[in-house]
């Protein structure tokens with residue numbers, strides 16, 4: 001039998017989660033062998049930046065998340081452009097598409113998400129794309145170069161849909177967004193801010209159709225897209241379609257294994273799955289959401305990194321709890337700055353909304369039982385982190401809630417014990433060593 | 438690493454730390470020119486907070502667990518291994534504000550003009566940063582502390 005290489009830390013996925021893990025492992029273990037496997041061919045890049053590449057604002061090299069010698073510096077072996085096809089949990093072995101096998105001591109599943117593509121007619125036509133990888137962005141870029149006059153239909157008005165729309169408009173491609181719900185960005189913005197984005201998108205020349213879906217993609221005899229048909233029978237002609245409905249956890253490796261899966265891979269507070277020694281993080285995992293008080297999918301970059309970091313520390317033997325995350329988003333589409341976190345509108349009467357609005361500033365907090373469960377800041381987003389951390393630390397804000405939406409909100413808006421705690425830091429070694437009067 | 442410490446009990450909230458921080462980061466090093474003549478005012482990376490007779494000056498304290506580094510979408514925010522300082526790489530920064538949303542001190546600011554995030558940079562390697570050098574009451578001082586990744590007490594005995 002072939003000798004199978006045994007790796008101390010095997011990481012599947014070379015993105016936010018995987019890198020968070022390897023950086024943490026190297027803090028705790030400088031020498032244990034690490035191998036990172038990814039079916040993407042690139043060194044780690046910032047996934048949210050694929051829109052800047054498509055817009056023509058950045059080259060591929062400028063998307064790099066870490067320095068080019070990152071893997072070398074950290075003594076990490078990489079296997080890129082190769083897919084893991086199977087997990088063998090009995091022998092702790094993975095099988096790669098290339099036929100290679102690797103054995104692990106500790107395994108991290110940071111496999112992220114796959115774009116949701118509904119089983120609609122025409123989805124395989126030429127000119128139909130998704131938008132979640134650099135390869136997708138490159139393919140769309142190539143297509144635009146070949147067909148500069150093609151109009152685009154973007155299916156889905158969520159973060160990815162709006163993001164690709166902004167890039168396409170910068171490339172002078174005419175865009176129509178089709179959003180099934182009543183408004184775009186409905187998962188991460190409230191009525192007010194989503195309308196602001198709606199207006200900004202339209203002002204930049206895109207069309208938005210809400211309340212409808214695409215039921216069919218129309219293609220010609222050469223298999224090239226020439227339009228879409230909506231659920232009401234309306235037909236829109238276009239030369240390309242971007243399916244941007246969302247992503248779901250990429251579970252192909254764990255389905256039909258002993259690893260417990262709900263909507264994503266279930267993990268404990270150490271980010272360990274139901275199978276000891278196997279960890280998961282990022283878009284594929286259901287990690288603790290401190291707003292809901294339960295494990296949920298929160299597919300955003302910061303949580304993937306932090307979950308990866310937690311997993312990595314635990315894999316390297318440093319017991320560490322995941323601090324928890326919730327859905328957080330920062331947007332700057334079409335020049336409008338908005339940050340949001342947690343519940344974006346009061347789900348029912350047991351919640352209260354506090355709103356401050358003047359000029360271009362809009363600040364909203366959503367509260368329940370004295371706790372902040374959600375926030376949206378637009379126009380002026382400085383110091384928003386002071387509130388986000390109240391959400392995270394579950395601080396009861398009942399007695400000072402109004403001051404949180406005032407213009408001069410700061411640390412001194414918080415109770416003394418809270419701000420003193422925030423300012424606490426590592427003490428100096430020898431007291432004062434420089435103060436100049 | 439070196440850190441800037443605050444002595445809240447002698448801070449009178451005069452705001453000179455902000456002024457000298459702005460000046461330090463302006464294109465001209467003349468107060469009148471920097472504030473009155475040349476384009477938009479430079480932004481301060483320190484912020485004075487005052488309420489009643491409490492006041493202090495806040496800036497990035499280069500957290501042991503830097504949430505901004507973990508949250509940064511592009512890899513622009515990293516910790517300099519040599520100095521322990523958290524830095525923003527302007528080339529990489531897209532000004533998305535994700536770091537600002539997670540910073541517990543509100544110490545990262547948005548530079549709307551340049552569409553970048555800015556924070557205290559310790560006056561880029563100066564021995565004594567401008568805010569410390571110009572504090573009339575010695576309410577700011579800098580000192581060495583045990584650097585990150587070395588064993589440090591989990592909680593400081595006193596906040597300041």
Ligand SMILES: Cc1cc2nc3c(=O)[nH]c(=O)nc-3n(C[C@H](O)[C@H](O)[C@H](O)COP(=O)(O)OP(=O)(O)OC[C@H]3O[C@@H](n4cnc5c(N)ncnc54)[C@H](O)[C@@H]3O)c2cc1C
Pocket residue numbers: 012013014015016017018037038039040047048049050051082083084085110111112113131132133159160163250253281282283284299300301302304328329330510
């Ligand atoms: C266009 C766009 C814009 C975004 N904007 C934002 C934003 O503004 N803010 C934000 O917070 N988040 C944003 N996100 C979401 C963010 O990118 C994700 O939350 C984050 O990338 C998740 O990281 P991850 O490590 O869990 O997984 P992923 O980034 O999905 O990476 C998983 C990796 O694992 C690889 N992989 C999976 N299975 C296998 C296998 N079997 N074998 C080998 N390799 C495998 C995949 O190819 C992929 O490279 C955006 C996403 C997109 C697509």
